[in-house]
Amino acid sequence: MAIPQSDDVRAFSYWLRTGRRLARRSPATIEVKFNPWHDPANGEFTFANSGDYHARRGGGGDFGGGGSSGSYDAPRSPRAAAKPSLVKKQQVSKAKAPDRTSIVPVGLAVRPPVETFRRVTKNGYEFELDSGEQMRRASGTLTKGTEKRNLRGQRVAGGSDRRSTDDGGHYIARRFNGPPDDFNLFPQDANFNRGTYRLLEEQWARAKRAGKKVEIEIVPGFEAGSTRPYEVDVTFWINGRRESIKFPNEKSEKRRGK
Structure with missing residues (x-):
């Protein structure tokens, strides 16, 4: 209390x-x-x-x-x-505003324009050509036939980038009804043309004689500014079974399988 x-x-x-x-x-x-x-x-x-x-x-x-x-x-x-x-004022530092001319918004970075290819269909095959009329992709199902030669085109294929050891080769051979147009021709090392590439074409021809379906896709690789491919990337399907091989366009190319 x-x-x-x-x-x-x-x-x-x-x-x-x-x-x-x-x-x-x-x-x-x-x-x-x-x-x-x-x-x-x-x-x-x-x-x-x-x-x-x-x-x-x-x-x-x-x-x-x-x-x-x-x-x-x-x-x-x-x-x-x-x-x-009696009261100290807080010192507020003003940050310098960023230079907006140097800012690149996320997702809006400048990218080089993507080149679009022109598509041409000839003798049942589809070719994609760049702005210089160089073949960048060929595809289709092989057929039998013998197209005429384009002797002039074979002699000048590759222009100033052509080597003295090159042939005027075909991406899709005449025996498969490959068109004689310039876009189906390229400066191909003679050893490569008459060696491993010829062996591959023989494999396709045997499959065709056996009644099998042969589908192909050919993509050449070019260095910037060059009209001579440094490699040829070939993918093919025989009755749906896929195979792929990349050939260097050089004399050192060895016989396929060795």
């Missing part, structure tokens, strides 16, 4: 805690404890050493066992503590 305190007891207790005299007040007055540490921005109480100390330096008295001595100054009001001259 709490023991009622007289006004004198309360005043003495207040003086012990704060070092200040308690003025006479009405019973409804709220007692306010004194804390010398305040936040300078809003005047709220803080823990020791975490705000501004508003008591008189050297004061505060000595809290020995019997009481206190000395005195404290009243704390500054929150308005005084928040004066602009």
Whole structure:
């Protein structure tokens, strides 16, 4: 059970805690404890050493066992503590705006234009030609036949990139009804033309004589600016069974299978 305190007891207790005299007040007055540490921005109480100390330096008295001595100054009001001259403004550094002319949006990077090929169908085969009329892909099902020769085309195939050791070879041979057009001719190393490529054509001819279906796809590889392919990539299907071989267009090409 709490023991009622007289006004004198309360005043003495207040003086012990704060070092200040308690003025006479009405019973409804709220007692306010004194804390010398305040936040300078809003005047709220803080823990020791975490705000501004508003008591008189050297004061505060000595809290020995019997009481206190000395005195404290009243704390500054929150308005005084928040004066602009007493509060350091935060330095905000403004970053330099990026040069938008050097920014490339993600997904919008400049890409080289994709070359589109012109498609030509001749003698049942489909040829894809680039802007220089070079054959880039030939495909179709082999048929039997003997096309006429294009002697002029075979002599000039490859132009200035043609080598003295080259033949005017056919991507699709005359015996399979390969067209005589220039796009079906290319500067082909003579050893390659008369060696491994001829052996491959013999394999196709045997399959045709046996009544089998032979489908082909031929893709030459070119170095930039050259009209002479450095390789010929051939894929073929005999009755649906797929095989693929890549031939270098060089004299060093060995006989197929060795």
